[in-house]
Amino acid sequence: MRIKWSENTRTLEEVFDRRTIMTVLKILNTGKLKELTGVLKSGKESRVYHGVRVDGSEVAVKIFLTTSAVFRSGRIKYLQGDPRFKNVAHDTSSLVDQWATKEFWNLRLASEAGVAVPAPIYVEKNVLIIGFIGKGSVPAPLLRDVSLQAPHSWYKRIVEMLKLLYDKAGLVHGDLSEYNIMIPNGYPVLIDFGQAVTKDHPEAKQFLERDIQNLNHYFRTLGIKTTPYAKIFGES
Ligand SMILES: Nc1ncnc2c1ncn2[C@@H]1O[C@H](COP(=O)(O)OP(=O)(O)OP(=O)(O)O)[C@@H](O)[C@H]1O
Ligand SMILES: [Mg+2]
Structure with missing residues (x-):
């Protein structure tokens, strides 16, 4: 070799x-x-x-x-x-x-x-x-570097990914932001999972709430009406 x-x-x-x-x-x-x-x-x-x-x-x-x-x-x-x-x-x-x-x-x-x-x-x-x-x-661009055509549908997709991550993988990302989401052609990809914790970590809920707040904050700057944490993860 x-x-x-x-x-x-x-x-x-x-x-x-x-x-x-x-x-x-x-x-x-x-x-x-x-x-x-x-x-x-x-x-x-x-x-x-x-x-x-x-x-x-x-x-x-x-x-x-x-x-x-x-x-x-x-x-x-x-x-x-x-x-x-x-x-x-x-x-x-x-x-x-x-x-x-x-x-x-x-x-x-x-x-x-x-x-x-x-x-x-x-x-x-x-x-x-x-x-x-x-x-x-050439790496795909980060969320923060792209101008999205239909930001609300991207927001919904990312929220769905976070729900799947929590409900099925049992994980909380813990450092979610527009810097840790890549946008290759057509779909979002979550990256940077070193700090992600399992849902039984004592602070998992706080980390999850912070992730949603970060995401919501970013999408609000794009003019999107976001869904509060309590509504997304109400029954979890
Ligand atoms: N799988 C990947 N494919 C292509 N590029 C990647 C991939 N993973 C990471 N990168 C590139 O490397 C950058 C840093 O990756 P990552 O977010 O995982 O590390 P980090 O620990 O946050 O680094 P830092 O905090 O110093 O930015 C990403 O923003 C992206 O540009
Ligand atoms: Mg990163």
């Missing part, structure tokens, strides 16, 4: 620690990924790359930074209280690994329930491989 270590990928060495680079190399060497082609988004706590699999399909590779000191304090409440993570890791790198695994499990639950999310493909340590939302290396 030829590993393509492109220009962009060289920056891996400037950004990631040795352990992360070893993980990426292992993923390439074992054929889970053919090549990493370029950075899509570089944030404070993660970097998202475009990649290609052996079968030629496009993927997004989300690599969580293990050096971020704020990571622990900001994320701990989304791990603690989630029954899938009874023992929250003490050291930052294990905690970041749990976070990547959590995003992977959440995506699996969501996709099994039929919610449009990137397909969970593989996770190892702090490296997560998911289906690419977009075409020809």
Whole structure:
């Protein structure tokens, strides 16, 4: 297998620690990924790359930074209280690994329930491989970047997705906003599931209410009459 270590990928060495680079190399060497082609988004706590699999399909590779000191304090409440993570890791790198695994499990639950999310493909340590939302290396736009033709029908579709996510997958997204919804041709896709919690998390209801408020706030700026949280999730 030829590993393509492109220009962009060289920056891996400037950004990631040795352990992360070893993980990426292992993923390439074992054929889970053919090549990493370029950075899509570089944030404070993660970097998202475009990649290609052996079968030629496009993927997004989300690599969580293990050096971020704020990571622990900001994320701990989304791990603690989630029954899938009874023992929250003490050291930052294990905690970041749990976070990547959590995003992977959440995506699996969501996709099994039929919610449009990137397909969970593989996770190892702090490296997560998911289906690419977009075409020809170009990611689909975010909700905040598109001007919708019929915003009310998009609003209704997103509300339906959140209900399906809650009722069937048993999940609350927890960081829903116009930044975490992608709009490929014709339908919305929810992304960024690291913080999503199961409905038995003690704060699940608060997170759900906040998600709906964020969504409603955004759609109100588009002139849409939105439905209050209590009406959407009244009987839940
Ligand atoms: N599956 C995907 N396909 C294509 N692009 C993606 C995919 N997942 C994420 N991206 C791109 O990467 C960006 C960041 O992804 P995501 O929201 O999951 O990470 P994040 O943790 O919120 O990062 P940050 O908070 O630093 O923006 C997205 O806004 C999108 O542009
Ligand atoms: Mg995001």
